[in-house]
Amino acid sequence: MNRRHLEFGCAVAAIGLLAGLAGAATTVLLHAVEHLTFNYSFGTLLDGVTGSSPVRRAVGPTIGGALAGLGWWLLRRRTRVPSLSDAIDSPGPLPRLALTLDALLQVVLVGAGASLGREGAPRQFAAVLGDLGTSRWALTESDRRILLGCAAGAGLAAVYSVPMGGALFAIQIVLRTWSLRTVGTAMITSSIAVAVAAPVTHLEVPLHWPNPELSYLLTGFAVLLSPLALAVGRGFNRLMQYAKAHRVGDSWLLIPAITAAGLLVGVLSHWWPELPGNGKSVLTVSVGSGLTLASAGALLLLKPLVTALFLRAGAVGGMLTPALATGAAMGSLVAVAINTWTPLTVSVPAVSLACAAGVLAVTQGAPTWAALFVWELAHPPWWLLIVFAAAAYAANALNGLLERRREIQVNEQTDH
Numbered sequence: 001m002n003r004r005h006l007e008f009g010c011a012v013a014a015i016g017l018l019a020g021l022a023g024a025a026t027t028v029l030l031h032a033v034e035h036l037t038f039n040y041s042f043g044t045l046l047d048g049v050t051g052s053s054p055v056r057r058a059v060g061p062t063i064g065g066a067l068a069g070l071g072w073w074l075l076r077r078r079t080r081v082p083s084l085s086d087a088i089d090s091p092g093p094l095p096r097l098a099l100t101l102d103a104l105l106q107v108v109l110v111g112a113g114a115s116l117g118r119e120g121a122p123r124q125f126a127a128v129l130g131d132l133g134t135s136r137w138a139l140t141e142s143d144r145r146i147l148l149g150c151a152a153g154a155g156l157a158a159v160y161s162v163p164m165g166g167a168l169f170a171i172q173i174v175l176r177t178w179s180l181r182t183v184g185t186a187m188i189t190s191s192i193a194v195a196v197a198a199p200v201t202h203l204e205v206p207l208h209w210p211n212p213e214l215s216y217l218l219t220g221f222a223v224l225l226s227p228l229a230l231a232v233g234r235g236f237n238r239l240m241q242y243a244k245a246h247r248v249g250d251s252w253l254l255i256p257a258i259t260a261a262g263l264l265v266g267v268l269s270h271w272w273p274e275l276p277g278n279g280k281s282v283l284t285v286s287v288g289s290g291l292t293l294a295s296a297g298a299l300l301l302l303k304p305l306v307t308a309l310f311l312r313a314g315a316v317g318g319m320l321t322p323a324l325a326t327g328a329a330m331g332s333l334v335a336v337a338i339n340t341w342t343p344l345t346v347s348v349p350a351v352s353l354a355c356a357a358g359v360l361a362v363t364q365g366a367p368t369w370a371a372l373f374v375w376e377l378a379h380p381p382w383w384l385l386i387v388f389a390a391a392a393y394a395a396n397a398l399n400g401l402l403e404r405r406r407e408i409q410v411n412e413q414t415d416h
Helices: 003-038 045-051 054-078 084-089 096-111 120-133 141-160 163-175 180-201 218-245 254-268 280-287 293-312 320-341 348-364 367-378 384-415
Strands: none
Touching: 003 045, 003 054, 003 096, 003 120, 003 141, 003 180, 045 280, 054 096, 054 254, 084 120, 084 141, 096 120, 120 141, 141 163, 141 180, 163 180, 163 367, 218 293, 218 320, 218 348, 218 384, 254 293, 280 293, 280 320, 280 348, 293 320, 320 348, 348 367, 348 384, 367 384
């Protein structure tokens, strides 16, 4: 074995270890901020929000938004914070301090109840630690990119205990290659990261499957759901793109803008306690069949709107779980409506997660990863992976058809 292969092998193990530490650290910090914001000691964020006073529900996210806004204003005055994908693709070392501080502010804001994903912070921190830990080794630019991309996937795997989902995220979304070197590195680093973070995460499945009665006919129903998943996914993407394109600049206005967004989500949580946080609360009540028609409809509208508001205010965070939560609310709305207004009976948890997988496939453009990620979040019966895959691939195929049709129309207009 030559020196290059030996160093790469050592780097793979180091990346997995450091990504696991990053996932554990961000998880501990996130939970600490959640408990401080809503003044609770045990249980989930939904338990904390439900048990806190109306004043604390409003004040906690407001203070968190003010602190995050102040932090981003000070940070962005001094340096530009690139996206993680841009940083990985750029030659040379990552801007470690900027990415670390940005990740820290994301954790503070999401922990205080912001409607943004929590997965962005551990991905960034894992990549930073991986870059720092392997900086003295003689790695080629290609190997460096593979390692940093796999570090981001391993960070995601560590916080949610989804080794396959983290590996596929690195392969399909970050690096977009199925080379043997990439696949092997992604699988190893994500597995190590999940094991390292286990003392903190306890390898708990994020969602608890209730074991309802199921039918294989759900596969066909999932395909029928795909137009709805397509509409929700495309609407979600367009709303987030608009919010990012019109966001508040990096001036002092970040502070009042993010503060106001925090206040709004805090006030709305008086009626919809599932709204604060990354979206896990919405997923939890969807899988637990805890949504009514009215609450599912309200969350379907409010979750993406509040998420877009934080982006418009200049905040940064993940989009995976807000998209999942929006899809799950749509699935719950459809399932509850069928069970209420027709003689048919469908599984609310299964339909909710199938729709969530379809929406995630559209927003991320990776149906295989979307189906597997949703399945790993709940660990339902294995054959439901087929249901989730059917929903994801059908929605993604429809999205592809629309994109191709749009390209044809653009080309025809250009020719004329």
